Amino acid sequence: MEITCKNCHQVYTGHYCNNCGQSAETHKINAHFLWHDIQHGLLHFDNGIPYSVKQLFTRPGHSIREFIEGKRIRHFKPLSLVAVLATLYAFLCHYFHINIFKSSSDSEVDFGNFSEWIATHFSWVTIATIPIYTVGTYVVFRKQGYNFFELFVLNTFKASQRLFVQILTFPILLYLTNTNHADHFSFVTYLIGIVLIFWTNIQFFDKMSKTKAFFLTILSHAIFWVTFLIVIILILAIMGKLPK
DSSP: OOEEOTTTOOEEOSSBOTTTOOBSOOOOOSHHHHHHHHHHGGGOOOTHHHHHHHHHTTSHHHHHHHHHHTOOTTSOOHHHHHHHHHHHHHHHHHHTTOOOSOOOTTOSSOHHHHHHHHHHTHHHHHHHHHHHHHHHHHHHHGGGSOOHHHHHHHHHHHHHHHHHHHHHTHHHHHHHTTSTTHHHHHHHHHHHHHHHHHHHHHHHSTTSOHHHHHHHHHHHHHHHHHHHHHHHHHHHHHHTOOOO
């Protein structure tokens, strides 16, 4: 039986494309796909990182949509990419003793230790925020034909975008550490991340107008912050750390 490759559109027979090598079977992105990615993807590193990073900063929404639809052979796996970039950024923060939280004399929290804990577990902390982002994306864009796990992949790639920006601008952060400008710089990198989110969503959800995608992205991000704050409050409540 002849098969059309989803990656390069070559017509072939057999289990693998004779032009690019992609498997004939590209599974729908669901819970099983993501679990397989966690189990095996983190252990396999190839030259897919430069390609994925380039795509995320030249045609992010289009390339992520193509990945979800089956064009995956040249991409680095999304969770693996986040783990690699987050680990690199955490190493830089740990090695150069970057305290990403502002200390306060009347606070019960040791921000130095807390910052070190975040750096040590940065990959998992970053991955843990992705489902929270996805809640907002799914609620707002649920009628666009993508399931929760496919939108999780979208937000995983967007997390990689933000991490790469943080890594690229790390020398500036290092220079501004312990100055009054460090907080301003963090705000600037946050704004850059917001711009990337808008750009990616407008490209990814190309079946709707750019204006609609823009305003739905604002709503999606607002839902993220509400959900994030609820999760933080619940965690602090469980730990008995809620302010009295």
